[in-house]
Amino acid sequence: MIAPNTPAKGEQTRQRILDGATRMFADASFDKVSLRAVARSVGVDPALISHYFGSKEGLFDAVLEGALQPERAESLVGEQPREEWGRSLVRYADTIWSGAAGRPMLAVARRALAGHPEMMSKFASRVILPRISGVLDGPEEERRLRASLAGSQMVGFIMARHVMRIEPLASLTTDAAVDLIGPTIQRYLTGDLTQS
Amino acid sequence: MIAPNTPAKGEQTRQRILDGATRMFADASFDKVSLRAVARSVGVDPALISHYFGSKEGLFDAVLEGALQPERAESLVGEQPREEWGRSLVRYADTIWSGAAGRPMLAVARRALAGHPEMMSKFASRVILPRISGVLDGPEEERRLRASLAGSQMVGFIMARHVMRIEPLASLTTDAAVDLIGPTIQRYLTGDLTQS
Numbered sequence: 461m462i463a464p465n466t467p468a469k470g471e472q473t474r475q476r477i478l479d480g481a482t483r484m485f486a487d488a489s490f491d492k493v494s495l496r497a498v499a500r501s502v503g504v505d506p507a508l509i510s511h512y513f514g515s516k517e518g519l520f521d522a523v524l525e526g527a528l529q530p531e532r533a534e535s536l537v538g539e540q541p542r543e544e545w546g547r548s549l550v551r552y553a554d555t556i557w558s559g560a561a562g563r564p565m566l567a568v569a570r571r572a573l574a575g576h577p578e579m580m581s582k583f584a585s586r587v588i589l590p591r592i593s594g595v596l597d598g599p600e601e602e603r604r605l606r607a608s609l610a611g612s613q614m615v616g617f618i619m620a621r622h623v624m625r626i627e628p629l630a631s632l633t634t635d636a637a638v639d640l641i642g643p644t645i646q647r648y649l650t651g652d653l654t655q656s
Numbered sequence: 657m658i659a660p661n662t663p664a665k666g667e668q669t670r671q672r673i674l675d676g677a678t679r680m681f682a683d684a685s686f687d688k689v690s691l692r693a694v695a696r697s698v699g700v701d702p703a704l705i706s707h708y709f710g711s712k713e714g715l716f717d718a719v720l721e722g723a724l725q726p727e728r729a730e731s732l733v734g735e736q737p738r739e740e741w742g743r744s745l746v747r748y749a750d751t752i753w754s755g756a757a758g759r760p761m762l763a764v765a766r767r768a769l770a771g772h773p774e775m776m777s778k779f780a781s782r783v784i785l786p787r788i789s790g791v792l793d794g795p796e797e798e799r800r801l802r803a804s805l806a807g808s809q810m811v812g813f814i815m816a817r818h819v820m821r822i823e824p825l826a827s828l829t830t831d832a833a834v835d836l837i838g839p840t841i842q843r844y845l846t847g848d849l850t851q852s
Contacts (some may be wrong), residue, residue: 470755540727573819574770581820589822601824607824608816609836615820616812618802623769624777624811626785628797640849644840653836 474512477524478552481519485565486629489575517579521570524583527565528556534591546610546646547638549592553614554634557622566622584611596649609648617641670708672698674722677715682763685771686716713775716768722750722778723761730787736824740805742842743834749810750830753818762818780807792845805844813837 480502484493495516499506513519533552540548556562572580593600593607620626621637630641647653676698680689692710695702709715729748752758763826768776789796789803816822817833828836843849 572771573815574766577766577821581822584820584822605824605836606833608822611822612812612816612825612837613840614810614812615815616687616808616810619769619811619815620808624780625771625773626777626780626804626807628801629808640801641808644809644843647840 467623473504473508475502475526477512477519478523482523482527482564482568484522485520485571486564487639489571490516490579491575495519518578521583523568525587526563527561527568528552528588530588530591533588534595537592537595542650543646545649546644547642549610549614549628549645550617550638550642551634553618554621554637557618558634562622592649602653606649606653610645611652613641613644669700669704671722673700673705673708673715674719678719678723678760678764681716681719681767682760686712686775687771696823716775717779717783719764720761720776721783722782723757723764726787729784730791733788733791737824738846739842741845742840743838744840745806745810746813746834746837747830749814750817750833753814754830758818766819778844783812788845797847798849803851805849806841809840809844 477498481493481498484498484501493516495509496506498519499509509519510596513522533549536548536552537545557566569580589604589607589611592610593603596603596606598606621629621632624630629637673694677689677694680694680697691705691710692702694715695705706713709718725737729745733741734742753762765776785800785803785807788806792799792802794802813833817825817828818823820826825833
């Protein structure tokens, strides 16, 4: 039987490198992970990692991007009516971080926040927030502010629910979490921010 | 000249131990800090640390409690009209975490979240959240839910603004942050959570 949609070999190798790098960034701090060690752990030449990802920073960003799929967040927002954005984004984030790909990423994110918070910040500012602020209305500075406010609730939601596991937030169903946190994200993205 | 309100010597020693422990928990992971090393760094007998704090976990909790002063959050809420709780708590948190005591605590909290998120969770669940849920109205489970939701926005606000330093949130004045984040905390504490 022929599987017509098998990913090309290059894409498979790239994914194998990302999986290996995720494991290593979850187990050791960024400074202690070398491209050479990642290459060894997945059985490829270190030059191939440089070819695909440029640098260790590039590899780290690709690990985050592969897990968080910010382009899905953007297209998801694009497909939804405006008044559903808050709920859609909470559902999307909760599904990713509680899924199989999210669990190792929680360790990666925790380690990065502890040792290199500026890397998480750069990734958010370069890759995630522009995709959100880009679909909003208004002057650029206001759109950036709205995206960063939504980001603050999203970071806290994931930390409190999936890392600190504070109850009863940690035990809510995704549907309940969407109902409770969604309106906050919605207000930050589209609400009247001068109203208090 | 006699200073009548000089703290008792025991209190001074206790504070000296807390300051030394804060520096050590900021510089090394919880597992690598020993009571013996803290004692050495401030020039006291290790038995004195056990006397004051019981265990390393007790010392760690006291470091967090000394910096975050949850009893101040509670009394502050008690003194304010109900509709000001959200804004008051944001102002209180932002003032603490951007002040002189907050900066070393950011490093302590980052390290703890990376290595021992359950310690931050236990501290929040035992020391901070009950002081908030205790002043709310309604059945206990709902009050606990409200406190944990407010906690999620507070954790995210501090992380995004003071640890990741995501712009433009990081550069806002405290007043502006209070106006933007306060209504979220207010809704979680006293708003209609079924309304979405």
